[in-house]
Amino acid sequence: MTAPAKTVFLSGAGGMGNLGAEAITLAVIPFFQDRWGMDTRFILAAWHPDRMRDLLSGLPGLFEVVKQTVPFDRPGLLRGSDIFVVCGDVALTETVIPILPCYWAFKSLWARLFGARVLFLGVDAEPMRRRLNRWAIRLVLDRVVEHYLVRNEEARQHLQHVSGRPAHILLGCEPALLVEDRHLELFPASPLDRKGAKRAIGLGIRDFFSEPLRLDPLRLKLVRRDAPPGQLSARMQQTVTLLAHMADRLAEKHDARLFVVPHHALEASKKVILSDREVADHLRRAMRHPDRLEVLPENLHPYTAMNVHRQCDLAVSMRHHTSSFAFRFGVPVIGLGVSEKIRGHFRLVDQPEMLIDPLDPDTTTANRVVDEAVSRREELSGRLRQRLKALQDEMKQALDVALRYE
Secondary structure, three states: OOOOEEEEEEEEEOOOOEHHHHHHHHHHHHHHHHHHHOOEEEEEOOOHHHHHHHOOOOOEEEEEEEEEEOOOHHHHOOOOOOOEOOOOOOOOOOOOOOOOOHHHHHHHHHHHOOOOOEEEEOOEEOOOOHHHHHHHHHHHHHHHEEEEOOOOHHHHHHHHOOOHHHHHHHEEEOOHHHOOHHHHHHOOOOOOOOOOEEEEEEOOOOOOOOOOOEEEEEOOOOOOOOOOOOOOOHHHHHHHHHHHHHHHHHHHHHEEEEEOOOOOOHHHHHHHOOOHHHHHHHHHHHHOOHHHHEEOOOOOHHHHHHHHHHOOEEEEOOOOOHHHHHHHOOEEEEEEEEOOHHHHHHHOOOOOHHEEEEOOOHHHHHHHHHHHHHHHHHHHHHHEEEEEEEHHHHHHHHHHHHHOOO
């Protein structure tokens, strides 16, 4: 007898105007289709429903997109769902929004009350310094979450220090690393115009905030703490200066043209930090060769953005998902260690030598890393491809456990 089709509820689908979060959402869909069948139905609770519908329009599957609600998801939709999936990569972290683990504990408990299994899929986990978040994990999430599927060994160790159910913490990887060519080819990227340059460099930049965002209770809006609205923080100004130096060295010594793939783009009323395009404007003004920098259109499909990185010889990244997109195709990355998430990625891929401290005023290390990345490209790429296969296998094994039929 054929089992009835299952329904998956993806909460917080696509994040809040972020290409990486969108890539995660799209990447996890085939995980269920491959194991549960193409008749699996997906309910995607999205902050930007119209955008999510556009992203799904070229993909196979049964989808219903609804507006993400705060704090309660709709009981009728939850009651009809077999599994409630949290796929936001920062769900168990404090460095973006300090109370985020508490928020997801509440959402998960609500879903479980209506009968849905609960799964955290492909998430990061950082050290929990706030007592309230530790309690939320131990007293709420541990009781309702069937499995935590984290994306690296460090995340697993951090969560094991808090959770009382270490056996339910499964080791996986970044979901975007498992996106298959059959899906990527549906969203091709236009050929990069190198304008005669020998090398194409993908550039992942962002307005990094060095302190967690604060919730303004009167306006119900997130506010940054480390810089006035519309301005770069002092740390970001230093980072832009180093990026400009590296970009000019790539242009002058290695005949490279750099392509920024914007990940973060929101309308003015919803912005908390500068968009990637605005950061690129600061970078261009700091460069000696601004003509070597090109900013691609905002709001690309995540799979199109991944296909852009497929065309690159190297990447320079201060974004986790720029590094991951390049890694998916074995493209070596020079990383700017603006956060533990970035530093952790380079430990994961066993290439910590490609990481640069963006606040180091001495550019000697940056020069060396840039030159080595160019000269050792083939070696670095080969190592990445071997590491990718191992991580993909780990993720598939963890998924087989987490998505088993009851």
